[in-house]
Amino acid sequence: MGVYNTIKEELPRQFSIFQLITILGIDSQEVRKVRNLLKQFHKQGFVKRLSKNMYEKIEK
Numbered sequence: 001m002g003v004y005n006t007i008k009e010e011l012p013r014q015f016s017i018f019q020l021i022t023i024l025g026i027d028s029q030e031v032r033k034v035r036n037l038l039k040q041f042h043k044q045g046f047v048k049r050l051s052k053n054m055y056e057k058i059e060k
Contacts, residue, residue: 004046007041011057014050014055014056015055015057017031017054017055020037020038038055
């Protein structure tokens with residue numbers, strides 16, 4: 001889970017989708033891919049959605 005480890009280590013507890021795009025080095029045109037990635041992390045209980053573009057990591 002390399003992408004998850006990058007998110008876990010480099011993002012603050014609360015983060016925006018735009019911070020995630022920057023850390024992953026993804027072009028802003030690929031926001032749909034980032035949203036799908038966050039949806040998967042949400043379903044697995046790693047992050048919770050706070051608002052349209054804001055998320056919070058869930059500490060386990």
